[in-house]
Amino acid sequence: MLTRLTLIIAAIAVAACQPGGKHGTAEPSQRLAWVDGARIIQANAEPHNWLAHGRDYSEQRFSPLAQINSSNVQRLGLAWEQSMWSERGLEATPIVVDGVMFTTSTWSRVIALNAASGEVLWQYDPEVPRGWAKKLCCDIVNRGVAVWQGRVYVGTLDGRLIALDAGDGSPVWEVDTLIDRDKWYSITGAPRVVKGKVIIGNGGAEFGVRGYISAYDANSGELNWRFYTVPGRADGPFENPELAWAVKTWSNDSYWAGAGGTAWDSMAYDPELDLLYVGTGNGSPWPAYKRSPGGGDNLFLASILALRPDSGELVWHYQTTPGDSWDYTATQHMILADLEINGRTRKVLMQAPKNGFFYVLDRESGELISAEKYVFVNWASHVDANGRAVVSQAADYRNEDKYVFPSAAGGHNWHPMAFHPGTGLVYIPARDAGWVHSIDEDKWFTLGANNLEALLADLEYPSDSGYLKAWDPQRQQLVWEKALPNIWNGGVLATAGDLVVHGTAMGDLLVLHAEDGRELQRIALGTGVIAPPMTYAVNGKQYIAVMAGWGGPAFNTLAGNEALLQYGNAGRLLVFALDGGPVPLPAAVAPRGPVPEPPPLEASAETIEQGRQLYVFNCGGCHGMYGSTPMLPDLRRMSAATHEIFDAIVLDGVLEPRGMAGFGDSLSKEDSFAIRAYITELARQAQD
Numbered sequence: 001m002l003t004r005l006t007l008i009i010a011a012i013a014v015a016a017c018q019p020g021g022k023h024g025t026a027e028p029s030q031r032l033a034w035v036d037g038a039r040i041i042q043a044n045a046e047p048h049n050w051l052a053h054g055r056d057y058s059e060q061r062f063s064p065l066a067q068i069n070s071s072n073v074q075r076l077g078l079a080w081e082q083s084m085w086s087e088r089g090l091e092a093t094p095i096v097v098d099g100v101m102f103t104t105s106t107w108s109r110v111i112a113l114n115a116a117s118g119e120v121l122w123q124y125d126p127e128v129p130r131g132w133a134k135k136l137c138c139d140i141v142n143r144g145v146a147v148w149q150g151r152v153y154v155g156t157l158d159g160r161l162i163a164l165d166a167g168d169g170s171p172v173w174e175v176d177t178l179i180d181r182d183k184w185y186s187i188t189g190a191p192r193v194v195k196g197k198v199i200i201g202n203g204g205a206e207f208g209v210r211g212y213i214s215a216y217d218a219n220s221g222e223l224n225w226r227f228y229t230v231p232g233r234a235d236g237p238f239e240n241p242e243l244a245w246a247v248k249t250w251s252n253d254s255y256w257a258g259a260g261g262t263a264w265d266s267m268a269y270d271p272e273l274d275l276l277y278v279g280t281g282n283g284s285p286w287p288a289y290k291r292s293p294g295g296g297d298n299l300f301l302a303s304i305l306a307l308r309p310d311s312g313e314l315v316w317h318y319q320t321t322p323g324d325s326w327d328y329t330a331t332q333h334m335i336l337a338d339l340e341i342n343g344r345t346r347k348v349l350m351q352a353p354k355n356g357f358f359y360v361l362d363r364e365s366g367e368l369i370s371a372e373k374y375v376f377v378n379w380a381s382h383v384d385a386n387g388r389a390v391v392s393q394a395a396d397y398r399n400e401d402k403y404v405f406p407s408a409a410g411g412h413n414w415h416p417m418a419f420h421p422g423t424g425l426v427y428i429p430a431r432d433a434g435w436v437h438s439i440d441e442d443k444w445f446t447l448g449a450n451n452l453e454a455l456l457a458d459l460e461y462p463s464d465s466g467y468l469k470a471w472d473p474q475r476q477q478l479v480w481e482k483a484l485p486n487i488w489n490g491g492v493l494a495t496a497g498d499l500v501v502h503g504t505a506m507g508d509l510l511v512l513h514a515e516d517g518r519e520l521q522r523i524a525l526g527t528g529v530i531a532p533p534m535t536y537a538v539n540g541k542q543y544i545a546v547m548a549g550w551g552g553p554a555f556n557t558l559a560g561n562e563a564l565l566q567y568g569n570a571g572r573l574l575v576f577a578l579d580g581g582p583v584p585l586p587a588a589v590a591p592r593g594p595v596p597e598p599p600p601l602e603a604s605a606e607t608i609e610q611g612r613q614l615y616v617f618n619c620g621g622c623h624g625m626y627g628s629t630p631m632l633p634d635l636r637r638m639s640a641a642t643h644e645i646f647d648a649i650v651l652d653g654v655l656e657p658r659g660m661a662g663f664g665d666s667l668s669k670e671d672s673f674a675i676r677a678y679i680t681e682l683a684r685q686a687q688d
């Protein structure tokens with residue numbers, strides 16, 4: 001499919017439904033993609049549009065549209081579909097402005113479509129160097145664009161921020177957001193535009209980078225401010241003044257090769273308080289005892305930051321996981337709402353970060369209102385009255401391996417939640433899953449262990465399961481839940497039609513009643529979903545759109561693989577309406593069949609174990625921790641010929657144009673042999 005990517009150049013003039021062009025004299029609201037702050041703030045005045053990532057700045061992902069509703073959703077069917085030229089993960093939320101849709105596919109490609117017909121208006125390929133793929137923890141994904149005053153903004157996997165002309169997709173400006181291109185930074189998140197500034201962070205905390213968030217002038221691309229989320233050294237420089245006191249939460253002998261805290265996804269904005277909220281990521285390396293041996297909370301890791309959008313000045317912060325050692329990012333979706341709590345209306349910020357607690361904060365002051373467990377949690381007993389999580393012994397892996405809940409995948413990850421003001425519920429795509437944290441002297445993150453059974457012997461824990469949970473944030477309790485066989489499902493949309501819409505890893509679009517979760521509609525797509533659905537209307541007709549294409553970090557391969565494999569994970573944008581048609585299933589791909597006997601290979605148990613460690617660290621993120629994932633070739637099934645050219649692939653990078661980077665700069669021939677020995681061992685095990 002990658003060869004088809006190069007074919008995509010179609011600069012077609014924009015839809016006829018647009019009165020006035022970019023340079024026309026029409027009212028601003030009639031000019032193409034002319035989104036500004038006032039429109040986003042008053043998004044409810046134009047419910048047919050979806051103007052920003054979470055629809056508006058509060059990021060509730062609730063639409064007032066109700067043409068499709070609980071009494072007629074049985075008539076929901078496919079209105080149109082469009083290939084996304086991808087077989088990997090699709091995570092974007094499309095944006096729709098006045099009949100034109102802007103979305104992204106893999107490799108940070110941008111696509112504009114006629115939102116009523118699906119006709120592709122233009123495409124833009126930033127031509128991310130394919131070798132960059134090895135610098136990503138979690139697939140070649142992108143979560144979408146921002147639209148502002150006739151331009152479309154996209155962050156690329158290799159750290160560029162690009163402004164495109166919304167009319168034809170031609171680049172207007174491009175900046176390099178990276179402070180160091182040799183470090184393993186990446187951008188997968190959607191930019192937000194606040195007060196004429198494009199706000200963008202990045203990822204890479206698994207690989208020893210230093211987190212920061214930048215604001216660029218939307219018009220010129222000039223850097224306005226940059227907020228570093230962690231200090232770079234004990235003695236400064238402190239690029240932003242807050243770092244001078246944040247550094248005191250790190251020990252003197254801290255390990256400053258990165259430190260983490262990357263702001264790779266969530267943001268929200270309150271225009272009245274003039275506060276921009278940003279979630280920050282995990283520590284780098286993961287174990288706090290390595291990163292900051294003398295202890296300390298390590299600000300601003302795993303925190304919610306409230307910043308002034310004009311200056312980047314910090315107004316308050318709330319750290320969800322002090323001294324994070326478990327990859328408990330606070331980069332998960334944040335929702336702003338006004339809730340009645342103990343007889344008072346409170347302006348709240350809600351987040352269900354990876355660490356398994358659902359937080360309700362006062363978004364003016366950062367004060368904790370409440371925090372309760374929304375999934376099975378054993379790393380902390382509770383959050384105390386001072387807003388501090390009380391860490392339990394079960395999470396301390398300094399001296400022995402521990403099976404910790406939630407896993408590094410989180411009780412909830414980036415997949416957006418939704419808030420329904422009518423039911424007052426937050427819908428969380430959640431999961432119960434644990435992670436073995438093991439002591440390892442020189443790795444950035446904990447590798448998991450092969451002594452899982454021994455660890456589990458005297459633990460009580462739930463088996464892995466995914467859920468859509470309807471959570472009452474006022475009472476901090478579960479109202480209903482829908483159990484799902486796979487732990488890695490899509491994001492959520494709520495609508496005034498009493499609907500909650502959710503795509504699953506099993507390839508179903510589920511429509512549930514917002515009040516009680518009863519299933520109203522289920523449409524088989526043939527492709528697993530991780531992206532969030534969204535909704536809009538054109539010429540009075542309501543549509544529901546979702547990007548289908550399963551992916552992300554490859555350790556999440558549980559139930560559903562067969563369903564996913566059957567149709568080759570064909571990445572598509574699927575758009576539904578009342579009285580639409582059936583979803584044509586993609587062409588079936590040949591089944592992989594049983595794992596064949598691997599070619600003979602002699603290696604000691606020691607070499608195989610060494611290969612396992614190298615494999616998990618270097619290869620598992622893409623190929624799956626046990627050699628197999630639905631999206632990529634199953635390494636256990638390598639042919640004898642592939643075994644022979646293994647070094648050319650793995651070290652020299654002969655498949656680099658296809659997204660398989662060469663590792664010659666970090667792995668030796670001996671390493672490559674050890675990895676191949678481990679893969680061979682996996683193939684042998686699959687024979688039993």
Ligand code: HEC
Pocket residue numbers: 133134135136615618619620621622623632633634635637638639642646649650655658659660661663675
């Ligand atoms: C960034 C993601 C990524 C990482 C990390 C990665 N690979 Fe790959 N690998 C790919 C992709 C994509 C392909 C498929 C390329 C194609 O379409 O031909 C591939 C293909 C391969 C193949 C060819 C398999 C076949 O049967 O055709 C081998 C062998 C391989 N990878 C080994 C490795 C090893 C060993 C590591 C770790 C040192 C590794 N890969 C790490 C993405 C990755």
